[in-house]
Amino acid sequence: MKFTQLPFPTTFFLLLLLLRSITGDNSDVEYDDPQHAIALNCGFLHNSTAIDGRQWVGETDSASITSFHGPGSKSVAPSSSNDHRSQSLDPTPYMTARASQSSFTYTFHVGSGYKFIRLHFNPAASYSAFKRSTAFFTVKSGPYTLLNNFTAFLPVDSRSLKSIVKEFTLYVPDDGIPLSITFSPLKAIVPWDETFAFVNGIEVVPMPTGLYYTMEGDGNADAGAYVVGQKCRFYLGRDTAMEMAYRLNVGGIKLSSVHDPSMFREWTDDSNHIIESTVFPNISTNKIKYTKTSKDSAPQILYQSSWSMNRSLQDGEGVSFTWKLPVDSGFSLSGI
Known part of the structure; x- marks a missing residue:
């Protein structure tokens, strides 16, 4: 069993997916309701x-x-x-x-x-x-x-x-x-x-075009998902199928499909995977104003929880968040 360690700075919240590529063919499709x-x-x-x-x-x-x-x-x-x-x-x-x-x-x-x-x-x-x-x-x-x-x-x-x-x-x-x-x-x-x-x-x-896959036909040579900790991007085309290993609500509770009436996704809480002892949950009630990111990316409640690092840390001291996630061999990492 393989463990993947992820370092992240400062307050952090996200939907985290580990995806296994499966591969196999080549049109822009609008999102069905x-x-x-x-x-x-x-x-x-x-x-x-x-x-x-x-x-x-x-x-x-x-x-x-x-x-x-x-x-x-x-x-x-x-x-x-x-x-x-x-x-x-x-x-x-x-x-x-x-x-x-x-x-x-x-x-x-x-x-x-x-x-x-x-x-x-x-x-x-x-x-x-x-x-x-x-x-x-x-x-x-x-x-x-x-x-x-x-x-x-x-x-x-x-x-x-x-x-x-x-x-x-x-x-x-x-x-x-x-x-x-x-x-x-x-x-x-x-x-x-x-x-x-x-x-x-x-x-x-x-699912909407561009939710997890690279948008096509926009003429952007740099299109693709960002790779954590690197400047390059990873292109996911329609010839790739993926398996979801984890979908985590960082710093928050488990979210059932009821919270996501458009795509019926579920998020588990990440408390069993984060290994830092100096973090504390940070809950917000602020409403999200969507600009470039689609409202279908994730339910609003997911953006309202996060982990923050203990404020007693001295300025300049190294700060990171670390999750350990067991995955089967053959999985690659994608944070979305």
Whole structure:
């Protein structure tokens, strides 16, 4: 496991992302508003409402915007369990799943542009006819392998998590081909007739052009995201897909998707990652006046919290903020 250390001066607040590039093709697209977002409750036929009030579509009721192919797949529900983690989850989408010992594909009829793809898993539960220990699978979308040799059960058991959400960004090209997401059991891990793939929920959410990716067609040769601690910029084009590792609200509390009704992002608090003992939280109620930065970059509440360094430090004394963030090998750093 690799740890990434980040030094920053003075009072600091930001949305922090660690992103893994996935790579794979080459139009400026306006931001779709949130009613074009799709939240699919896998394994459930009809529309339902989550505890936070968000509407999730069922596999039958969403036929005009999604389609499904997977002979032999099953709609399954968690087996009755005394596991408090599973019992405390929102029934939508975590109390049903689509599972199969062969490949299955969801197809989403969405416009071209940059999208968030979120995959929801409830591995704290057991699913009838499927062994928890044999859920090893890959997830692919177009030219991208989003997950490879993935099992949700091991990290949930080792870290006592309730659920797992894997989030990606990618570009859907304007070529008339719909967005497809395929789940395939890995047959080489355990006996081929036992491995299975499953998913509880899928979100496909449009994102603004230029939010995380480099704006195109503006004639700016210096376009791109700034690299922390360097003068150069990093270009992120539409041929790159990324996986989100961390999204932190620096100095603040955890923010749920309710705080971000346009793109339904979540931020965790960073208190378990910052290692400085001389910092204190700084909370502001000032309203943000957006100029060059889009109001869609992050919810206003995120900009109202920060860490400040202890004011007793002498002038000229070295000041830095340091976070330690465990990441899998293959991740690169991007602070946005």
